[in-house]
Amino acid sequence: MRGVVxxxxxxxxxxxxxxxxxxxxxxxxxxDVSGITRDRIYxxxxxxxxxxxxxxxxxxILKDEPFSKEIRxxxxxxxxxxxxxxxxxxxxxxVTVEDEDVFxxxxxxxxxxxxxxxxxxxxxxxxxxxxFYSMGxxxxxxxxxxxxxxxxxxxxxxxxxxxxxxxxxxxxxxxxFCLIGQxxxxxxTLSNAIIGEERTIxxxxxxxxxxxxxxxxxxxGNKYVVIDxxxxxxxxxxxxxxxxxxxxxxxxxxxxxxxxxxVIDGTLxxxxxxxxxxxYARDDNKAMIxxxxxxxxxxxxxxxxxxxxxxIKTQMPFIxxxxxxxxxxxxxxxxxxxxxxxxxxxxxxxRRVPTSILNDIILDALILNQPPIFNGNRIxxxxxxxxxxxxxxxxxxxxxxxxxHFSYQRYLENKLRETFPFEGTPIKFVLRKKNQD
Numbered sequence: 001m002r003g004v005v006x007x008x009x010x011x012x013x014x015x016x017x018x019x020x021x022x023x024x025x026x027x028x029x030x031x032d033v034s035g036i037t038r039d040r041i042y043x044x045x046x047x048x049x050x051x052x053x054x055x056x057x058x059x060x061i062l063k064d065e066p067f068s069k070e071i072r073x074x075x076x077x078x079x080x081x082x083x084x085x086x087x088x089x090x091x092x093x094x095v096t097v098e099d100e101d102v103f104x105x106x107x108x109x110x111x112x113x114x115x116x117x118x119x120x121x122x123x124x125x126x127x128x129x130x131x132f133y134s135m136g137x138x139x140x141x142x143x144x145x146x147x148x149x150x151x152x153x154x155x156x157x158x159x160x161x162x163x164x165x166x167x168x169x170x171x172x173x174x175x176x177f178c179l180i181g182q183x184x185x186x187x188x189t190l191s192n193a194i195i196g197e198e199r200t201i202x203x204x205x206x207x208x209x210x211x212x213x214x215x216x217x218x219x220x221g222n223k224y225v226v227i228d229x230x231x232x233x234x235x236x237x238x239x240x241x242x243x244x245x246x247x248x249x250x251x252x253x254x255x256x257x258x259x260x261x262x263v264i265d266g267t268l269x270x271x272x273x274x275x276x277x278x279x280y281a282r283d284d285n286k287a288m289i290x291x292x293x294x295x296x297x298x299x300x301x302x303x304x305x306x307x308x309x310x311x312i313k314t315q316m317p318f319i320x321x322x323x324x325x326x327x328x329x330x331x332x333x334x335x336x337x338x339x340x341x342x343x344x345x346x347x348x349x350x351r352r353v354p355t356s357i358l359n360d361i362i363l364d365a366l367i368l369n370q371p372p373i374f375n376g377n378r379i380x381x382x383x384x385x386x387x388x389x390x391x392x393x394x395x396x397x398x399x400x401x402x403x404x405h406f407s408y409q410r411y412l413e414n415k416l417r418e419t420f421p422f423e424g425t426p427i428k429f430v431l432r433k434k435n436q437d
Contacts, residue, residue: 177261185231285391308326351421374405379403
């Protein structure tokens with residue numbers, strides 16, 4: 001990951017539309033109503049084989065309007081964290097006082113700033129872009145977020161300005177895992193129990209951990225890094241200064257981990273925020289373990305644990321491969337079981353399947369259950385091989401990618417899981433059209 005890019009600017013200039021264009025999907029709500037984006041939204045983006053994280057922000061408003069203070073604070077936090085800033089302006093409004101004020105704020109950041117002049121949908125608007133140099137900027141790039149015009153030129157410049165990718169400071173054989181979850185579910189207490197020392201602050205006040213904290217330790221001759229993160233709050237919750245960066249740092253912690261430990265409160269039901277946080281790790285193709293904490297204070301009977309596990313699996317089917325560990329971080333009960341499970345999951349995450357065995361499994365699956373006709377034809381798989389591990393990623397050479405139904409891909413995944421222990425790790429398939437020689 002090369003770094004972080006923040007998209008900023010006053011309201012209603014097309015920041016979210018540009019964000020969506022760069023990311024390649026409609027993650028931000030776009031609307032003609034000024035200030036519709038209330039919160040920062042984070043995503044991964046890639047250009048010229050360079051990966052970076054991108055932040056969509058609410059518009060910076062310097063006068064007293066509804067939500068103006070909160071949106072301005074959001075943008076300023078994103079600016080502070082960014083390596084490159086893209087300031088979006090609207091070519092059809094020419095330069096406004098608000099544009100000049102926003103640009104002056106950006107200059108104070110000391111970060112590279114690119115002015116993206118949006119809504120240049122045709123050549124008739126090209127001459128108007130030069131007005132924006134009057135703000136004192138060094139480069140203005142005309143774009144149309146709606147039509148994609150000029151976005152490639154913008155990304156070329158972004159990639160040039162991003163810092164070099166940082167190398168991991170840890171050995172390849174170091175198992176890196178992070179603790180993620182909502183505030184006050186016991187992540188710091190669990191981190192302390194794992195490490196055996198009180199190296200992170202433990203408090204009953206939600207949000208005590210403001211930053212991701214790396215701690216190395218050894219166990220049974222193996223090296224580990226545990227990354228404790230701040231709790232990820234619900235979207236729409238206003239971030240105060242004391243909580244700045246917590247979401248972005250948590251996402252960065254996920255990114256540099258091998259295994260994500262999703263910690264949930266055993267005294268509460270799984271909610272949408274738990275699912276959202278789990279989705280961050282799943283989207284990043286990380287190995288996962290679910291920890292149900294505070295199990296010491298749950299009113300239990302003989303089947304309570306089984307019922308809770310079934311409920312979790314039902315509510316979060318997209319991570320049904322993740323094992324569930326019930327423990328009490330406070331009492332240090334079953335923490336060793338979690339550490340044992342981390343070893344097992346990491347082995348599965350790193351697993352490689354011999355090509356000959358892989359092709360036998362796929363062939364048997366095809367014979368046992370013929371692929372359905374999808375998009376006018378039936379998928380044909382001629383060959384398969386494992387491309388990489390962490391996560392296990394398999395290339396299927398097919399007649400045409402568009403004929404693979406997602407349910408059949410899931411069927412093939414289940415066949416692999418029946419043959420090899422892949423508990424705790426996602427399985428990734430890459431479809432490639434075979435050469436017709």
